[in-house]
Amino acid sequence: VARVEAIQYGDRKVYSVASFNQGVADWLQRLPTVWVEGEVTELRRNARWQSVFFTLKDPNDGACLGVTIGRARFDALRLDLVDGERVHVFGRPELFESRGDFRLRALSLERFGLGDHLAALDRLKKKLAAEGLFERKRPLPFLPRRIGLVTGNDAAAKQDVIATITARFPAARLVVAETYVQGPLAAASMIEALRAVSNAPEVDVVVLSRGGGSFEDLLPFSDERLVRAIAASPVPVVSAVGHEQDTPLCDLAADARASTPTAAARLVVPDAAALRERLDRTRAGLARGARNVLDRRRERLEQAHVRLRRAPALAVERKRARLEHAAGRLRALSPRATLERGYAIVRKRDEIVRSASGVTAGDEIGVQVADGQFEARVE
């Protein structure tokens, strides 16, 4: 290890840039060799250069780390790396002294393997579950004004979803965003598409759709940023990602999941034909109900009419009966009935004779009987 010499200015020790860099570089060499995980970006390889350069990027917060690896060593790995691929880099920190650039000197490089992916996915799933990201399930709208669709730019897959939605509900209006659904750029591009459609005017629900694919193909659908974006969406999200065994995390964060485009369509729009049928039945009930009301009114009216027709005659009859009754009583009080039974009224000089002492022999009296009167003399 070279000695780093300082220049002495009085009691101040001062280092030249070169000796400072050399000192830091020496110190860095004491750090251990470690594995670092990240995404490959800005890969620069030139046949005339000794080293291959790339930047390792943290997928979660975008932190960057420059990496160099010997060109011969890199070529021997035959990795065919493309931008965005996730790798494990084995190396140690290093300072490029002439420029003061800090970087990771790679000794080896491994593409992120299936087992790594599975383990990472499982950790991420536990972490997000602990945050409660998979718990909120919002109800889907019965009839969305517009439906946002985030789908691959593969025509067949896109048409499949659109066709099943419009077959079920022909008047459905869609806002479609085509994105990469596979490869290193997929997650970022899907997030952008999801934000765009979920914030588009009148969009009440979003379908995130992709036909089936291999485990690696579907990895972007488990990307932490995408899963968080789904959970943060202002409208409910339906995840329609065809998969066989391992559920992509987007399925867990979505408000509803569908295994096929047809199932997704069933979730986001009502069946127009069934709806129409129900409406027709209800309308038939409307006419029936109105007729019932009318019939009841009519019946009540007719009853009142029948009673009205009868009432005046009844009233007259009742009055006549009352009159007859009074007449009967009147008749009962008059003397005629008594006379008819054989009694007679005796008068002497127009005075009614009520006592035998009121007359003497020889008196002229008038006798009134039922059908007339006659004169008589008291004996």
Added chain:
Amino acid sequence: MNAQPTFEDAQRELEQIVERLERGDAGVEELTQLWERGEELYRLCAAKLETVRGRIEELAKVSDT
């Protein structure tokens, strides 16, 4: 006559007339008057019902096509 009474008002008045006639406390001179008013109200109500029924059947026919 003033503005036409509603169906419900006319029906109520008709039923009140019937009850009054049946109770028998109407004066003799009033009898024909009440009866004529009752008949008038009945015709009014019946005509209103017919109009509404016609309108309902018309609507039902339109919605069936």
